[in-house]
Amino acid sequence: MHWVTKGLSRYGIVVAYAILIIAVASQSDRFLTKRNWLNLLDQAAPLGLIAVGVTLCIIAGIFDLSTGSVFALAAVVAAKVAAIDPWFGVAAGVGVGALLGLFNSLVMRTTGINSFIGTLSTSIIFRGIALLTTSGLIVSVADRDYKTLGTETFLDAKLTVWVFAAVAVILGITLARTTLGRALYAIGGNPEAARLVGIRVGAVQTFAYVASGTCAALAGVLTSSRTGSAQADIGIGLELSAITAVVVGGTSIFGGEGAVWRTVVGVMLLQTIGNAFNLLGVDPTYKQVVQGVLILAAVSIDHLGRRRVR
Amino acid sequence: MGHIEEGIVNPTRRGEESRFPSPAFLSAVGLTKTFGGVRGVDSADVAFYRGQIHGLVGQNGAGKSTLAKMLCGALNPDRGHIELEGVPAVFGSPRAALEAGVTMVAQELSLVPPLTVAENLLLGRLPSRGGFFNPHEMVLRARSLIEDSGFELDPQAVLGTLSQSDRQKAEILRAIARKARLVVFDEPRSSLSVPEAERLYEILKGLAADGVAVVLVTHFLAEVLRVSDVVTVMRDGSVVMTAPADGLTGGDLVEQMVGSPGVEHFASRQDKPPAGSTQRLETKGLTGQGFEDISLTVNEKEIVAIVGLVGSGRTEFLRTVYGADQPTGGSMLLDGAPRRFRSPRSAKRAGLAFISESRQVDGLFHALGVDANITIAHMQRTSRFGWLLRGLLRDRSADAARRVDVQAQSLSQPITTLSGGNQQKTLIARWLVRPPRLFLIDEPTRGVDIVSTTQIHNVISDLAGEGMSVLLVTSDFDEALAVAHRIYVFREGRLVGEFKGEEADKTKLLATAFGADNSKTAEFENHALGD
Numbered sequence: 041m042h043w044v045t046k047g048l049s050r051y052g053i054v055v056a057y058a059i060l061i062i063a064v065a066s067q068s069d070r071f072l073t074k075r076n077w078l079n080l081l082d083q084a085a086p087l088g089l090i091a092v093g094v095t096l097c098i099i100a101g102i103f104d105l106s107t108g109s110v111f112a113l114a115a116v117v118a119a120k121v122a123a124i125d126p127w128f129g130v131a132a133g134v135g136v137g138a139l140l141g142l143f144n145s146l147v148m149r150t151t152g153i154n155s156f157i158g159t160l161s162t163s164i165i166f167r168g169i170a171l172l173t174t175s176g177l178i179v180s181v182a183d184r185d186y187k188t189l190g191t192e193t194f195l196d197a198k199l200t201v202w203v204f205a206a207v208a209v210i211l212g213i214t215l216a217r218t219t220l221g222r223a224l225y226a227i228g229g230n231p232e233a234a235r236l237v238g239i240r241v242g243a244v245q246t247f248a249y250v251a252s253g254t255c256a257a258l259a260g261v262l263t264s265s266r267t268g269s270a271q272a273d274i275g276i277g278l279e280l281s282a283i284t285a286v287v288v289g290g291t292s293i294f295g296g297e298g299a300v301w302r303t304v305v306g307v308m309l310l311q312t313i314g315n316a317f318n319l320l321g322v323d324p325t326y327k328q329v330v331q332g333v334l335i336l337a338a339v340s341i342d343h344l345g346r347r348r349v350r
Numbered sequence: 351m352g353h354i355e356e357g358i359v360n361p362t363r364r365g366e367e368s369r370f371p372s373p374a375f376l377s378a379v380g381l382t383k384t385f386g387g388v389r390g391v392d393s394a395d396v397a398f399y400r401g402q403i404h405g406l407v408g409q410n411g412a413g414k415s416t417l418a419k420m421l422c423g424a425l426n427p428d429r430g431h432i433e434l435e436g437v438p439a440v441f442g443s444p445r446a447a448l449e450a451g452v453t454m455v456a457q458e459l460s461l462v463p464p465l466t467v468a469e470n471l472l473l474g475r476l477p478s479r480g481g482f483f484n485p486h487e488m489v490l491r492a493r494s495l496i497e498d499s500g501f502e503l504d505p506q507a508v509l510g511t512l513s514q515s516d517r518q519k520a521e522i523l524r525a526i527a528r529k530a531r532l533v534v535f536d537e538p539r540s541s542l543s544v545p546e547a548e549r550l551y552e553i554l555k556g557l558a559a560d561g562v563a564v565v566l567v568t569h570f571l572a573e574v575l576r577v578s579d580v581v582t583v584m585r586d587g588s589v590v591m592t593a594p595a596d597g598l599t600g601g602d603l604v605e606q607m608v609g610s611p612g613v614e615h616f617a618s619r620q621d622k623p624p625a626g627s628t629q630r631l632e633t634k635g636l637t638g639q640g641f642e643d644i645s646l647t648v649n650e651k652e653i654v655a656i657v658g659l660v661g662s663g664r665t666e667f668l669r670t671v672y673g674a675d676q677p678t679g680g681s682m683l684l685d686g687a688p689r690r691f692r693s694p695r696s697a698k699r700a701g702l703a704f705i706s707e708s709r710q711v712d713g714l715f716h717a718l719g720v721d722a723n724i725t726i727a728h729m730q731r732t733s734r735f736g737w738l739l740r741g742l743l744r745d746r747s748a749d750a751a752r753r754v755d756v757q758a759q760s761l762s763q764p765i766t767t768l769s770g771g772n773q774q775k776t777l778i779a780r781w782l783v784r785p786p787r788l789f790l791i792d793e794p795t796r797g798v799d800i801v802s803t804t805q806i807h808n809v810i811s812d813l814a815g816e817g818m819s820v821l822l823v824t825s826d827f828d829e830a831l832a833v834a835h836r837i838y839v840f841r842e843g844r845l846v847g848e849f850k851g852e853e854a855d856k857t858k859l860l861a862t863a864f865g866a867d868n869s870k871t872a873e874f875e876n877h878a879l880g881d
Binding site: 217218219220221222223225226229230232233234235236237238239240292296297 | 698
């Protein structure tokens with residue numbers, strides 16, 4: 041393959057994002073301002089956290105459709121426990137996320153059912169538990185310390201953004217530079233071959249589920265910390281937005297290929313489109329159409345590239 | 351679809367032409383098919399007559415199934431054509447062939463599991479009344495079809511719940527229900543018991559007596575000789591003999607399948623280092639899915655090959671030794687100690703390595719580079735505390751790649767950019783990052799060019815010389831003769847012969863693998879067939 045086409049197919053998403061930034065900047069003075077970008081990053085952080093966790097799953101050939109519910113349940117648990125101590129609440133929320141990921145993994149491993157339908161079921165269970173714990177009411181946290189994570193800033197950026205950045209870097213390095221990351225790619229690319237070379241397929245998949253659950257919980261806790269409250273029906277549909285961001289970034293929906301940086305670009309691209317619609321004053325109803333077309337384009341490119349290789 | 355049925359019904363069924371068929375019903379004229387440079391069938395000329403059973407035999411990969419598929423429109427020939435009653439015809443699809451009265455009972459069954467037996471039998475021609483499907487009529491028709499055949503089968507059973515042999519019966523019955531004038535049976539016998547096979551042969555004879563041209567593709571030489579009127583032998587894609595079955599023996603067929611002696615496909619076998627005498631692997635009565643009561647040994651420094659026909663249980667046995675599948679009986683000793691591997695991982699830890707028969711399906715990681723594919727099985731050797739070290743990754747993969755001469759511009763290039771031969775060498779290199787004690791290789795050189803094949807054989811030989819034990823499975827008898835110190839022959843899931851490398855030749859191996867009557871290895875034969 042010529043290096044231009046090769047570069048385009050590998051970094052096409054970056055090129056697309058650069059073009060979008062230039063286009064929007066030429067139409068709006070407010071777009072390339074520090075204030076706008078800090079705001080954009082802050083809005084992107086919760087979805088970004090979920091999406092980087094989901095990236096590990098998709099690469100390992102797993103669909104995690106429970107992240108939206110984990111987001112809600114973790115937020116609810118954190119807000120409830122925060123009545124005792126706000127930091128204990130944060131820890132409890134994140135811990136619950138890890139446990140829910142572990143639960144997902146146990147369900148899939150013991151029943152052997154497909155992760156898509158399995159996590160779809162557990163997501164309904166998780167949201168049901170969230171509803172039961174709150175009786176459908178809003179849980180408010182009186183202690184002002186609880187709002188630290190969601191509202192305080194460091195070097196002008198919200199703490200939320202720093203948490204997102206840190207998690208993305210850690211998971212990115214895990215995928216790219218560790219034996220665990222290599223095993224995730226191998227399992228997603230060819231599970232039977234992975235088993236035959238002696239990779240512990242079940243254990244590695246458990247890691248992906250737990251990482252995804254933890255990330256979704258962290259996102260839920262940060263969101264609840266921002267408002268100082270939580271309720272059971274937050275984050276509905278986030279699981280699909282997360283998968284969308286992963287795929288738009290160029291990670292293969294079939295597993296075995298992809299990267300965390302791609303997901304970060306995918307999340308930012310989706311957020312920037314929303315931001316552009318606001319700044320340019322375009323009718324926001326078009327936003328969905330544009331996003332849908334974008335997803336279709338991303339998946340088509342993945343599919344066509346795959347056909348060329350095989 | 352009713353009008354199609356009319357076209358298929360044979361007007362001369364109680365045929366005047368059944369005894370002395372004059373023009374051929376279907377002829378292959380110079381049929382040629384190539385798969386990605388590999389010859390499948392090469393200018394095959396055969397004629398099939400109504401009222402005859404025509405046996406088609408040959409080694410693994412001789413081109414029987416490919417020829418059969420071209421006859422039935424499942425494959426289009428690259429060159430040559432088909433003549434239907436003397437008139438050139440083109441079957442673009444199995445459906446077109448069926449409309450001309452030609453169909454096939456395939457090796458890979460083509461039934462619909464969620465439907466009932468009756469529905470499967472009459473699919474495409476379901477009886478209807480006033481445009482509405484008539485289930486009662488369907489069951490009646492299916493039942494009479496089954497009763498005529500003498501098979502036992504419940505027309506209302508859901509196909510997916512039936513055993514393999516019952517499905518096979520349904521497949522055969524469907525061809526009969528289609529009232530075809532030429533039916534190709536591709537290994538119809540493979541999952542039937544002996545009495546069921548006898549019933550099958552009665553059905554075939556009945557079809558022939560009704561004026562149907564029957565083509566029987568099979569590995570069972572004695573049976574093909576007994577049942578057929580005419581036998582065609584294929585070798586390396588070519589038709590080498592067509593003769594009346596009367597007067598032929600199994601030995602004659604094997605001779606034709608082997609061809610002229612003295613043509614060695616592979617480099618000489620003198621330069622093998624001697625095998626050791628210490629036992630490395632011993633299986634005692636190992637039994638599992640597809641094989642039964644296998645007792646064999648592999649010594650240190652020894653290369654042992656298992657040969658047999660496709661479906662003889664070789665692959666299943668090898669996978670079970672590696673822990674990829676679990677045995678249902680028997681035991682296994684490694685270096686004298688009883689071992690049982692619950693997973694490939696535990697086998698790997700005990701010093702075993704395994705290469706599967708299909709590198710594309712469960713060997714390679716297509717999305718990873720050559721270096722990652724090489725180092726994936728022993729990542730602890732390229733990492734510290736789970737952290738991959740680029741220097742180690744580069745050095746270890748380069749060392750292993752050099753050992754088997756993997757030809758790549760860069761080891762970080764995608765594995766998909768390598769040729770088949772280099773991909774196969776990559777799989778061998780994968781296990782040399784940390785050399786195993788016992789190397790299990792299924793089809794070491796399938797789809798590999800001749801240069802790489804020789805290189806792979808040399809590497810295997812060198813590895814054995816250094817102390818490794820190698821147990822390989824191959825469909826290529828020449829390969830077994832070229833590389834192995836000892837050769838075991840499997841047939842129908844059983845171990846039926848053992849040969850020392852120097853006393854084996856291709857004729858003996860084939861005769862044993864096919865179970866040909868006048869085999870010179872009768873001693874072991876009779877023993878194995880005695881029970």
